[in-house]
Amino acid sequence: MDQGFFGKIQNMDRRIIYTILFAVLLVPMFNPIGLPLRISDVTQSAYDTVEALPPGSLVMLTTANAPGTAAELEPQSIALIKHWIKKDFKIIMWPSAAEAPRFIDGYAELLDKSGYVEGVDYLVLPYLAGNETVFGSMASDLKGTFNMISPGDSALWDSITDVSDIDLLADCGGGESQLWAIAHIEAKHGTPTICLITAVILAVRQPYYTSGQFKGIISGLNGAAEYEVLARVPGQGASGMDAQSMGHLWVVFTILMGNIAYFATKGKKSPGGGM
């Protein structure tokens, strides 16, 4: 049956779509366009929250970073940690997911290179399984939760009594960990909390920012790029933004083209599913 131009367009081989997407993402990586970057209100709030803390404050990063989310969370975390280093904060880091300890190794190296001393200026807590239970346990009894750290092992740990000593909590992850952080730690102790998240869950986390439970959100690769600009810490966030832009433009084009072809062939028999 003659499908017509729009019929053929509608049933284009998906491998052509994949190849065009590869090309659309690659070209701006080789030939940067230099598109403008707008700072979003949620990232600005996260930056302002950190900036408002005095030097020497105690901050905590709980991270559920994993290889599947590292593309977004890693640049965000590094930008945040570099800002914390500039502010001379004392830092505690805890991996809340099984794959996160390896990423924390990288942050620890960054801190070492910046002159931080482990145990005195920063501390890495060991991974514990249990998801929400660990957050609940930390909120009730931080020292008991990490009973493997004995008095004398770390001057920084000895200076803390419980979670209420933490001046800022930053939770990083692509799942539910931010909700556990505000449900148990922020709710019980009033600890100011910001979250570093993948763009996928920004829409769902927005109400918690509007309600003030999160003081700020760094979301996706753009969030990382925006934070790098605000904190004046160069990083990998900004380098992918042009490719992001062109990729988005391609996706918008496919939506428009697909719908134009659909409405043009509507009424004629055409295979294919739809919403």
Place this chain on the structure above:
Amino acid sequence: MKILRASLPIWLGVIAGTIVILALFFKQPTGIGTTANWFMQWNVILASFALTLGAGNVLRVHGNRIRLKSSNWGYSWVTVIGLTSYLLLGVIAGRTNTAYSWVFDNAYTPLSATVFSINAFYLSSACYRAFRARNGHAALLLISGVIVMLGSVGIGYAIWPGFTEIKTWIMNIPNSSAMRGMNIGAALGIMGVSLRVVMGLERGHLGGE
């Protein structure tokens, strides 16, 4: 025996859940608060054991495929050998061992990252072949999606600065309020299920018998 199999798990859930809830009302250290802390710390340790269950299940499934010579059973050897050798390396030498970290950085990380990233292509294909504005709901969804996409990136701002303004408005007003409504609805659902578990009325999580 029936008490051990059927009733004891339910009663343990009721007691543990009740103590954890009651501990919320006691700000100063008390017997209930201390017990709740113990229970939470026990739960964390139990969760560590639960992590190993996944590995056991994978070995069982792929072991059966090898034994029964099911379709693609040869590849199941890859899973079994990979799992067993990496597990032994990790348990004996530790996570921070150089070889373990090397495999994590150069095998597991690229595999995981690429598997997750392949979604982008399926999404792009779906946008082209399946996302159709067949009715008002779909049209509204697509219009909102397109505006948020363009408003989130520099090219959108370069085409028309209004995209960014509208995107910010969408995220702060319609999205935030609708998501808040959904979150409140979901919270009511969670409360219902949690109450059923704490009252011993929910047995689905223990499997049938």
Place this chain on the structure above:
Amino acid sequence: MSTNPGVWLAAFFTLAIYSFLYGDNPAYKFSEHLFVGLGAAHAAVMGWEAMVKQAWTPLTTKGELWLLGALIGGVMLLTRWFKPIAWISRIPLGFMMGVAAGLSLRSAIDSQFWRQIQSTLTIKLDSANNILYIFILFTTLTYFLFAFNDKSGFGRGIKGIGVIGQYMMMIAFGASLGSTIMARLSLVIARLSFLFKDWLGVLQ
């Protein structure tokens, strides 16, 4: 071009997984099966280390006997692998679910329910945006909470409000769609950056 064998291995796996876009093949199947094995092994290793650090070492070196219950419960969990005694694993599982349910109830009541309502009640109806916010929240909640079949005028009115809520939720889902696409594209950009920068060295 990189001379690091680790980078070459990572590049092989990346290309093998992406090759699935153009058709199933042995390199993809091999990589996929290896991914499953490594992932499961890593989770088990982390579980083992966490158990040793938090329970076994304090029990054996500091004499913290209260941890014995957790260790025994953990071993009971592992009986799940052996069909004749798999029922024993239900005992620690019941305990775990009870603790998790208690924590979920605490967090749902306060953080997801009360704090969200409290924040809504503080919104002043002094701007169009605020009025619209309350209206959308009201219609969305009506859709979820009052889904019943009532042919009377009141019932039809409630249903109509719910329909408006549905349309408002579509806007939120569209926002989620936009955000999801951004997230997925970031992952591809990262892999392409690895291939062309770290592996081939043709990108600065």
